[in-house]
Amino acid sequence: MxxxxxxxxxxxxxxxxxxxxxxxxxxxxxxxxxxxxxxxxxxxxxxxxxxxxxxxxxxVQSKRELWIAIRIKYFKEFQEKFSEIVETHKDSYVDIWLKMATFFLEFAAADYRRFAIMFLISAPPSEKIGPFEKKYKPFQLVNQALLVVEQAIDAKKIKKDSAIELFYYVYGVLLGAAQVEFQLSKKIYQPITAEEQKISVDQFRKFTLEEISKRVEQELL
Amino acid sequence: MxxxxxxxxxxxxxxxxxxxxxxxxxxxxxxxxxxxxxxxxxxxxxxxxxxxxxxxxxxVQSKRELWIAIRIKYFKEFQEKFSEIVETHKDSYVDIWLKMATFFLEFAAADYRRFAIMFLISAPPSEKIGPFEKKYKPFQLVNQALLVVEQAIDAKKIKKDSAIELFYYVYGVLLGAAQVEFQLSKKIYQPITAEEQKISVDQFRKFTLEEISKRVEQELL
DNA sequence: TTATTTAATTGTCAGCGTTAATTTAGTGGT
DNA sequence: ACCACTAAATTAACGCTGACAATTAAATAA
CATH class of the missing domain: 1.10.10 (Arc Repressor Mutant, subunit A)
Structure with missing residues (x-):
């Protein structure tokens, strides 16, 4: 030793x-x-x-606390880049959504373990609740994006009634899509039956982004 | 002792x-x-x-193997109920999709830990690859639902070209939606800014199912 | 009744998160 | 420059974990 x-x-x-x-x-x-x-x-x-x-x-009080502290740090990094997109946008409402969605999927694909610690895996349990856990709020990242939606509502650019529902829906779509992309990218996976069931990650992402784009378009006034 | x-x-x-x-x-x-x-x-x-x-x-060769064996068993149970829906359907193409989607979300919400072991948490690592791991194929559950899609394609009821893409897309939507529902259902979560950001699980599910329904409708010939 | 097989046992290993007791490097006061 | 104090760092130990080796003995087949 x-x-x-x-x-x-x-x-x-x-x-x-x-x-x-x-x-x-x-x-x-x-x-x-x-x-x-x-x-x-x-x-x-x-x-x-x-x-x-x-x-x-x-x-740090516990492994859990350390875990959460790391998660918070990752979210800060995420937010920073995310804010940049949101604040510097000169594009149409649909385009900014597309940019946010693309960023999310690219972020997940770039480092899936980072994505997992942020969005998928729950922190190991601990007897006590430390300062980081108290500080941390789930859905925090969501607020930045929500801001965009609210601004659009205020500017009377989009329908108000279902905006929040749609927002959470798209968040879910992206959360799921990131996971599907990951599974599709694994070599292990080979479809069992027909040839036409194959689909590439690129294909899937293109399809997903188009779906989101089409859906957000419907929201415009 | x-x-x-x-x-x-x-x-x-x-x-x-x-x-x-x-x-x-x-x-x-x-x-x-x-x-x-x-x-x-x-x-x-x-x-x-x-x-x-x-x-x-x-x-069992390892904890990992036990984990995977349990996962396989859960999938079998899932498939059984799923098959029942698929095989006994007399509804329209859109309705059967709606039924499958509803079943998926209800299944997840009924026992989120079961859902997590099946779809979210990866099995603990092990030095050796046991028989259950060899047997297990991810995306296996997907095949049952794919069957429905293929039958519809064969019967020339729906557009063929984007059927598979849409299928994976909806799978992602459901995977994400189940997680969003869970997060929404936690008491902990309280939105930070405005009042109108609140949304109930029921509201969210209704919205999600409607979205899927509307989207599948577009696929009909 | 006997021999064989293998389920079930005990004991041990390194690794894990966590805590208590102790040492000692860095700080501020004189 | 010295000293007292604080807290960063250490060592040692606890009970827990997954895994493995050696042993025992119950159920089967001959």
């Missing part, structure tokens, strides 16, 4: 501690992306951080 | 062993449904079975 720890140093200044915590989150992200939820252990993370495993508890 | 094991008996006849294995799957299902993926341990299952934990390995 070689000693992997670095020359023992302590992050005492609040700024230094924040920095250290941030590094923990970054290493945690990498660990998760590389080895998945089952390879994501505090011991492995500690080794990467060159610190003892129990020292992580000076930064 | 009380000894929970039953008076030691052995299931040696092939029939008896099959029976015993079936009981393992049934208890496993219950355990999973009751305590979720994290409460689902071989030791807890063994206790329920009143046997030693390592004896489970006489029935």
């Amino acid at each position: 070689t000693d992997n720890r670095k020359k023992s140093t302590r992050a005492r200044a609040p700024e230094k501690k924040k920095e250290q915590f941030n590094k923990i989150l970054e290493e945690g992200k990498e660990l998760f992306i590389k080895y998945g939820s089952h390879g994501f252990s505090l011991r492995a993370l500690a080794k990467r951080m060159k610190m003892s495993q129990s020292n992580l508890y000076n930064y | 009380t000894d929970n094991r039953k008076k030691s008996t052995r299931a040696r006849a092939p029939e008896k062993k099959k029976e015993q294995f079936n009981k393992i799957l049934e208890e496993g299902k219950e355990l999973f449904i009751k305590y979720g993926s994290h409460g689902f341990s071989l030791r807890a299952l063994a206790k329920r079975m009143k046997m030693s934990q390592s004896n489970l390995y006489n029935y």
Whole structure:
């Protein structure tokens, strides 16, 4: 056994501690992306951080909390890019929807494990509820997109009555489509019966985006 | 510590062993449904079975294999009910789609953990690939529904060109919708901004089914 | 009745999240 | 420059997990 720890140093200044915590989150992200939820252990993370495993508890109350902290960070990154699309849009209402949808599907496909930790896998259970869990609200990402819808309603560009329903519906469509794309992209899958059942990821995405586009068009006044 | 094991008996006849294995799957299902993926341990299952934990390995190569075996069993149950709908249908093409979709969403909502083990959570990893994993094909459930589509194509009731795309699309819609419904049903969730963002599960389902219905209608010749 | 087979057992392993007790590096006050 | 204090870091241990090896003994076949 070689000693992997670095020359023992302590992050005492609040700024230094924040920095250290941030590094923990970054290493945690990498660990998760590389080895998945089952390879994501505090011991492995500690080794990467060159610190003892129990020292992580000076930064986080539980594995669950760490998990949620990473999720929140991913959502922040997601929001940032998402906001950019939303705020700089000069396109039509339909086009902005198309851009948001495309971004969502590309984001999921670019790193499915990241997508999974954000939208699919629930955090490991813990006895206590920590600060990150209290802070975290599901459906948070939704708000950014909802803003677009509301602005359009206010500007009387679209029908008001079913806008919210449609919004959640499209969110569901994208959530499901991202998963179907992933399953389609796996080599393992081979349709059992006929030849014509085959479908490529590109084909599927094109179809999905067109469906969304057509549906949103109907909403215009 | 009380000894929970039953008076030691052995299931040696092939029939008896099959029976015993079936009981393992049934208890496993219950355990999973009751305590979720994290409460689902071989030791807890063994206790329920009143046997030693390592004896489970006489029935299954790994926890992963057990997981997949349970998943397969759930799919069989799903297929059975699904087939009934498909095979006894006297309705229009649109109505049968509506029935399939309704069944899917009701199935998911009736027991979300069951739905999750079938469609969302991936089985825990294992070093070796067992017989159940070899047997299991993802997208298997899809075939039953595909049959309906193909029959309709053959009967020249619907457009052929985009039938398969639409099929996968609707599958994605349902997969996503089931998850949105679940999130909406959680008490935790409270929208942040305006009042009108609220939406009930019933509202959402109604909307979703209507969307599917409208979309399938367009496919008719 | 005996030999064989194999279900079921005990014991052990490394790995996991978590906690308690302890050490010691970094900070602020004098 | 020194000292006291705080808290980041350590070591050690707990009970849990999936898995494996060796052993026992119940059910079957000869």
